[in-house]
Amino acid sequence: MSxxxxxxxxxxxxxxxxxxxxxxxxxxxxxxDQNKLTVQRLADRAELTRATFYLHYHDIEDLKEQMVDExxxxxxxxxxxxxxxxxxxxxxxxxxxxAHIYEHGVLFNVMFENNDFRKRLFGIITxxxxxxxxxxxxxxxxNQVPIEIIASSTFGIVSWxxxxxxxxSPRYLAEQINLVFRNxxxxxx
Amino acid sequence: MSxxxxxxxxxxxxxxxxxxxxxxxxxxxxxxDQNKLTVQRLADRAELTRATFYLHYHDIEDLKEQMVDExxxxxxxxxxxxxxxxxxxxxxxxxxxxAHIYEHGVLFNVMFENNDFRKRLFGIITxxxxxxxxxxxxxxxxNQVPIEIIASSTFGIVSWxxxxxxxxSPRYLAEQINLVFRNxxxxxx
DNA sequence: TACTTAATTGACGTTTTGTTAATTAATTGA
DNA sequence: TCAATTAATTAACAAAACGTCAATTAAGTA
Numbered sequence: 001m002s003x004x005x006x007x008x009x010x011x012x013x014x015x016x017x018x019x020x021x022x023x024x025x026x027x028x029x030x031x032x033d034q035n036k037l038t039v040q041r042l043a044d045r046a047e048l049t050r051a052t053f054y055l056h057y058h059d060i061e062d063l064k065e066q067m068v069d070e071x072x073x074x075x076x077x078x079x080x081x082x083x084x085x086x087x088x089x090x091x092x093x094x095x096x097x098x099a100h101i102y103e104h105g106v107l108f109n110v111m112f113e114n115n116d117f118r119k120r121l122f123g124i125i126t127x128x129x130x131x132x133x134x135x136x137x138x139x140x141x142x143n144q145v146p147i148e149i150i151a152s153s154t155f156g157i158v159s160w161x162x163x164x165x166x167x168x169s170p171r172y173l174a175e176q177i178n179l180v181f182r183n184x185x186x187x188x189x
Numbered sequence: 190m191s192x193x194x195x196x197x198x199x200x201x202x203x204x205x206x207x208x209x210x211x212x213x214x215x216x217x218x219x220x221x222d223q224n225k226l227t228v229q230r231l232a233d234r235a236e237l238t239r240a241t242f243y244l245h246y247h248d249i250e251d252l253k254e255q256m257v258d259e260x261x262x263x264x265x266x267x268x269x270x271x272x273x274x275x276x277x278x279x280x281x282x283x284x285x286x287x288a289h290i291y292e293h294g295v296l297f298n299v300m301f302e303n304n305d306f307r308k309r310l311f312g313i314i315t316x317x318x319x320x321x322x323x324x325x326x327x328x329x330x331x332n333q334v335p336i337e338i339i340a341s342s343t344f345g346i347v348s349w350x351x352x353x354x355x356x357x358s359p360r361y362l363a364e365q366i367n368l369v370f371r372n373x374x375x376x377x378x
Numbered sequence: 379t380a381c382t383t384a385a386t387t388g389a390c391g392t393t394t395t396g397t398t399a400a401t402t403a404a405t406t407g408a
Numbered sequence: 409t410c411a412a413t414t415a416a417t418t419a420a421c422a423a424a425a426c427g428t429c430a431a432t433t434a435a436g437t438a
Contacts, residue, residue, distance in 0.1 A: 012384050012435065038425065052385055054427065113304065122349075148353075149346055149365050156345015157338055160311075164337075176338050180369065201404065201415050227394065241416055243396065 017056055019046040021067055028110045068117045071107060075100055076124060083131055093128045094177065098158070098170035105166050112162050125158065126151040150181065206245055208235040210256055217299045257306045260296060264289055265313060272320050282317045283366065287347070287359035294355050301351050314347065315340040339370065 023045035027037060035041070037060060043050045057063045078100050082093045101108045111117045129151045154177055161173055168176070212234035216226060224230070226249060232239045246252045267289050271282045290297045300306045318340045343366055350362055357365070 010384065010436070016385080039427090040425075049386055050426095051387080051428085055385075059427085115302065145365060145368055148349060149369060152345045152349030153342040153369055154345065156341045156343065156348065159345065160337060160341030176334060179334055180338060180342055199405070199415065205416080228396090229394075238417055239395090240397085240418080244416075248396080 013056070016046075016048060016052060019048060020053060020056065020063060022046070024063060024067065025107065025110050028113070029106065064114055065116070068111065068114060068120065071104075071111055072117070072120055072124070079124075079128070083127075092174075093131060095170065095174050097124070097128060098161075098173055101158075101162065102166055102170045108162050109165065112159070118159070121158075122151070122155045125155045129154060153180070202245070205235075205237060205241060208237060209242060209245065209252060211235070213252060213256065214296065214299050217302070218295065253303055254305070257300065257303060257309065260293070260300055261306070261309050261313070268313075268317070272316075281363075282320060284359065284363050286313070286317060287350075287362055290347075290351065291355055291359045297351050298354065301348070307348070310347075311340070311344045314344045318343060342369070 020042060023042050024037075027041060027045055031037070039050050039053050039060065042060070042063075043053055046053075057066070075097070079093045079096050082091060082096055126147070130147055133147065133150075157173070157177055157180070161168065209231060212231050213226075216230060216234055220226070228239050228242050228249065231249070231252075232242055235242075246255070264286070268282045268285050271280060271285055301310075315336070319336055322336065322339075346362070346366055346369070350357065
């Protein structure tokens with residue numbers, strides 16, 4: 001499945017793809033929906049040619065898909081280890097999750113307009129929520145509520161946070177999320 | 190601002206615009222993202238010509254905007270009256286809100302892919318949440334949490350509900366939302 | 379240095395866009 | 409009911425964007 005790292009990739013390819021991805025971010029940042037994204041504009045911004053684009057991507061959708069994959073693979077790589085021995089309350093997945101997004105604020109803000117990106121981020125949040133349910137032995141009210149309600153509700157908060165420039169610190173947001181669901185055991189004496 | 194109803198609109202115009210809007214819904218329902226939406230395909234589905242489309246809309250974005258306006262104007266028209274004398278706990282805005290969406294399930298599901306549509310629906314939910322905060326004199330835990338957290342969290346639940354074919358009844362969903370925020374006073378003796 | 383592969387150049391046909399002028403068809407009101 | 413008005417159709421147009429390709433130049437590798 002994953003690429004064999006022994007077969008090295010031509011540095012020109014790495015550079016070119018990075019430049020197109022940067023150009024993509026750069027254009028979306030200043031446009032969001034206006035001047036529609038064309039391959040020509042991407043090539044101009046990347047200081048490369050249109051033909052080079054088609055050498056690496058089938059179309060703009062393809063570029064998006066590859067970027068979504070990359071960004072989310074990096075994210076899951078960081079938080080999945082926390083699922084195994086998640087007895088440690090010090091570094092819960094949700095905190096690492098939010099911290100990672102925060103560190104890559106611009107990237108996540110720009111990618112968030114993508115439908116598939118959102119859908120998959122929802123999947124990751126659902127994982128986190130269900131793990132938290134299992135490990136914390138909270139047989140409290142939250143268990144009356146279907147998991148999709150908790151997950152979608154959390155996703156709503158995180159979405160708002162990302163789309164509005166992440167005005168809260170990851171730690172504070174995590175606290176607020178816990179507050180909403182009354183799992184904020186820390187706050188109690 | 191709003192159109193003067195005394196100046197009647199040619200029935201052909203009404204019919205034509207309705208056919209384009211129906212064609213739009215119809216195409217999105219079966220495609221969602223595949224075969225990309227072109228003016229020609231819209232015209233074919235509407236059994237009209239491309240030139241007629243440009244007689245009424247500047248481009249497909251324009252059609253979307255007009256539809257978003259219409260759909261949300263109808264929704265707000267229905268729930269805003271409930272804001273005035275909302276002492277009656279029998280018909281809270283959130284219930285009417287969800288019921289209206291439920292009645293127009295396909296429409297809302299299809300429109301939901303639109304960014305502006307979602308943003309404005311979030312605005313409406315924020316209104317509902319803030320009204321509910323004021324009128325119900327609940328000085329409980331929810332008031333510790335910023336309004337945007339409650340609103341975005343509710344929006345997340347409603348978004349999930351819409352995007353997944355509204356698997357719960359509006360009433361049940363409203364109950365779940367109340368449960369999450371612990372405002373479910375009805376459930377207590 | 380020679381070999382290999384990536385990027386550029388310039389060109390091509392295709393699709394989609396947005397507009398227009400001339401014509402046909404439907405609506406309305408006198 | 410007929411005449412005036414306005415909507416929809418038709419066919420054509422240039423412009424923009426797409427996706428592909430062969431020949432050439434440039435960069436990386438062994």
